[in-house]
Amino acid sequence: ELVLTQSPGTLSLSPGERATLSCRASQSISSSYLAWYQQKPGQAPRLLIYGASIRATGIPDRFSGSGSGTDFTLSISRLEPEDFAVYYCQHYGSSPRAFGQGTKVEIK
Amino acid sequence: QVQLVQSGAEVKKPGGSVKVSCKASGYTLTRYYMQWVRQAPGQGLEWMGIINPNGGSTSYAQKFQGRVTMTSDTSTSTVYMELSSLRSEDTAVYYCARERSGCDWWGQGTLVTVSS
Numbered sequence: 001e002l003v004l005t006q007s008p009g010t011l012s013l014s015p016g017e018r019a020t021l022s023c024r025a026s027q028s029i030s031s032s033y034l035a036w037y038q039q040k041p042g043q044a045p046r047l048l049i050y051g052a053s054i055r056a057t058g059i060p061d062r063f064s065g066s067g068s069g070t071d072f073t074l075s076i077s078r079l080e081p082e083d084f085a086v087y088y089c090q091h092y093g094s095s096p097r098a099f100g101q102g103t104k105v106e107i108k
Numbered sequence: 109q110v111q112l113v114q115s116g117a118e119v120k121k122p123g124g125s126v127k128v129s130c131k132a133s134g135y136t137l138t139r140y141y142m143q144w145v146r147q148a149p150g151q152g153l154e155w156m157g158i159i160n161p162n163g164g165s166t167s168y169a170q171k172f173q174g175r176v177t178m179t180s181d182t183s184t185s186t187v188y189m190e191l192s193s194l195r196s197e198d199t200a201v202y203y204c205a206r207e208r209s210g211c212d213w214w215g216q217g218t219l220v221t222v223s224s
Contacts, residue, residue, distance in 0.1 A: 001170070035210030035211070037153075037210075037211070039153075044203055044205075044214035044215065044216060044217055045145075045153065045203075045211070045214060046214075047210045047211055047212050049210075050209040050210035050212075051209060051210075054209075056210070056212060057212075088152065088153050090153075090155075090210070092143075092207060092210055092211070095157075095158060095167040095169075096155060096167075096169050096170070097143060097155045097158060097207075098155060099145075099152065099153040099154065099155055100152075101152045102152040102153070
């Protein structure tokens with residue numbers, strides 16, 4: 001069964017810095033079906049990226065996704081105060097639609 | 109404007125069952141699959157399963173096989189998730205989420221508390 005492993009568990013950065021989050025799949029998956037979400041406390045997740053690299057509607061261009069096969073990356077070029085949150089990757093398109101365990105981006 | 113409106117919070121006893129509804133508006137329910145995802149307090153997102161409202165086919169996470177049932181009612185644009193044999197570990201916020209190139213719309217979440 002597909003397992004997505006995110007690293008690091010927590011990323012401590014300052015506003016304005018670059019964040020790089022990793023999502024590694026236990027087996028090769030199509031990049032067409034890799035999504036990234038942002039979740040803030042008390043809120044539902046929000047879709048940031050789908051198809052590994054396509055920004056969802058309304059997502060600022062400081063968010064970018066890349067990768068293929070088993071290794072995928074979410075980058076945030078310059079952290080804004082509202083970007084401090086938890087980020088999840090997910091494989092969709094075939095079941096099980098696994099989630100990674102999440103990466104928390106916190107203020108240093 | 110797409111909306112997914114879920115039913116309200118529930119408190120259930122161990123061994124019981126809960127049925128959460130998710131009413132879709134702003135689009136045709138049968139056009140997109142619907143995922144169900146849960147999140148225990150302080151924990152990550154856990155995928156439970158998915159339903160194709162166009163025909164009702166389902167796929168469940170192995171962990172929930174035999175305990176979860178997802179259904180849809182196209183006449184009311186509503187999907188349902190029923191979880192049985194509840195235990196304390198099922199205490200969580202349950203979300204429905206429309207799958208269209210990832211989950212682009214989410215319900216507000218339904219808190220289910222399992223407690224004796």
